[in-house]
Amino acid sequence: MEMIEKIINGDRKVAAKLITLAENDFNQAQNILKELYSYTGNALVIGITGPPGAGKSTITDQLTKSLRKQGKTVGIVAIDPTSPFTGGALLGDRIRMQDLSTDQGVFIRSMGTRGNLGGLSPATQSTVRILDALGKDIIFIETVGVGQAEVEIVKVADMVVLITMPGMGDDIQIIKAGIMEIGDILVVNKADKEGCERLVTEIEMMLDFNPKSKWRPPVLKTIAIDNIGIQELLQEINNHLKYLNESGELEQRRQESAKKEIFDLIQEKWKEILSSSINNGFLNKIAAKIVKREEDPYTAVKKLSNILIHSYTQGGMNK
Amino acid sequence: MDKKKIRVLVAKPGLDGHDRGAKIVARALRDAGMEVIYTGLRQTPEQIVETAIQEDVNVIGLSILSGAHTHLFPRIMELLKENKVEDIVVIGGGVIPEEDIYELKKIGIAEVFTPGTNTKDIIKFIQEKVK
Incomplete structure (x- = not known):
């Protein structure tokens, strides 16, 4: 280049x-x-x-x-x-x-x-x-x-x-x-x-x-x-x-930094993926339920995470 | 999300020590959401142009009250050309006589703002120029 x-x-x-x-x-x-x-x-x-x-x-x-x-x-x-x-x-x-x-x-x-x-x-x-x-x-x-x-x-x-x-x-x-x-x-x-x-x-x-x-x-x-x-x-x-x-601490520190950077970048990447893959209408529906106390946020997130993990292991992730 | 920000170098070439105007403009541009690089007093044209290159600014705002603008402004324009960064918009401010403004615009100074100018006009000018 x-x-x-x-x-x-x-x-x-x-x-x-x-x-x-x-x-x-x-x-x-x-x-x-x-x-x-x-x-x-x-x-x-x-x-x-x-x-x-x-x-x-x-x-x-x-x-x-x-x-x-x-x-x-x-x-x-x-x-x-x-x-x-x-x-x-x-x-x-x-x-x-x-x-x-x-x-x-x-x-x-x-x-x-x-x-x-x-x-x-x-x-x-x-x-x-x-x-x-x-x-x-x-x-x-x-x-x-x-x-x-x-x-x-x-x-x-x-x-x-x-x-x-x-x-x-x-x-x-x-x-x-x-x-x-x-x-x-x-x-x-x-x-x-x-x-x-x-x-x-x-x-x-x-x-x-x-x-x-x-x-x-x-x-x-x-x-x-x-x-x-x-x-x-x-x-x-x-x-x-x-x-x-x-x-040997320089090497160690640099490796520690690299680990943190990987983690930060992965978090960023996943934030992007999440915000593009969760349907807003669906999110609104759950939010309404939570406000009405028909569901609690903790269980809702657990369910939602399971759905997301499932959908990635089925397809998208490895490609 | 568009994270592009207008970057402006506010610099004071020459030897006069009056930086109140430059500071007010710097502050106003900051409040308009721009990133303002403020370098302080008594900058040479060489310092100003090199700083503009390293900071990759869209605009250079030059404040001058000593009367040396007819010497310093052309030198800065020359250096910008030499370094092939003449796409940077250059504006001037300070006590600058009407007849000089015409000459400065001829060498490529985009606009000159004299005392009494509303900072909103400067902001608007920059926002329209940098698109």
Whole structure:
């Protein structure tokens, strides 16, 4: 395919168009993505996550500049929220990355979440693969500013850098489940602000409770806007990569992600099949019965599932 | 379901630091359901065009209040042609004299919106242009 050839030869225009297609019409994009797949898997994918305003874009910008000095090429997928009311989005992550925009070794794509709730956009995985095929060595995924439960990044990234800052709440926030559990490297940015030392201590104390894991996430202090602590962060990224490779965890994680992706894609596929195979009139009839209490929803669904499974094993499924 | 969204790059070329107008337009387009990529102040034509390519936008909205539009707008149009992305619709906004508007349209700027324009008109213009 001509498009594939162009992308693996570094044509950023074609890559940009394919990302758009993946966002707008995933079914059609799959036909190209499947051909592209064998050219992917070479990039290291790093998730950058944390609350709004913690400094995700600035840290991504600084890390990218350092990596460029080492001669590495970089792809950035920067995600900002889509309005659930209008469907519109203001994608502003590039404001902190202005110096990178004319560097041919860097490709940045801004995306709206378009209804996704996990901190990523629906086409994030596809976009990472396209940038991977485009030849980028390192790919950063900058999630939306996350709160507590948006942890989808662990499905797509090889490692996760969690960025937080002083003044976000008391120590209970740190021991809550969710976001604090996913960082392989923890960064306290804006370290010149009051409360930094206390926050670092609290995070270290939280980590003391997880002695089972072989990797203890390092806690780093940065002042990203002044480029302080960025070299140390890069060093820790390298350390973690070494650990992932030597322990076999990278392979393991990627397999786990592949499993999750298969499951997600199958669910999507089945949703499609279901919504096209259940007759609306039939559904209305059952719904009316349920409202009148002639039938309960649990039994109705069980019966309906049996009918569907039966009809697929009789015909459609295997073809 | 049609998930196509209009993508607009709102950029401020040149050296003036007045971005209130650009922000208001960005916000209005967002509320009209578009995806707006906002890049901030002091963008060079090269930065703007490269960003437009990577972000695969349908529209570039340029805001300029410094008077340098007669220099910056033609350069951007030139770069779009060089990169073979001249299908991107380019609109301008800001303090731009009537006689310059005629010249800008001649080089391919689709429309120029001067102070006092209702944001609804900008939205309508974009929606009709990008179909």
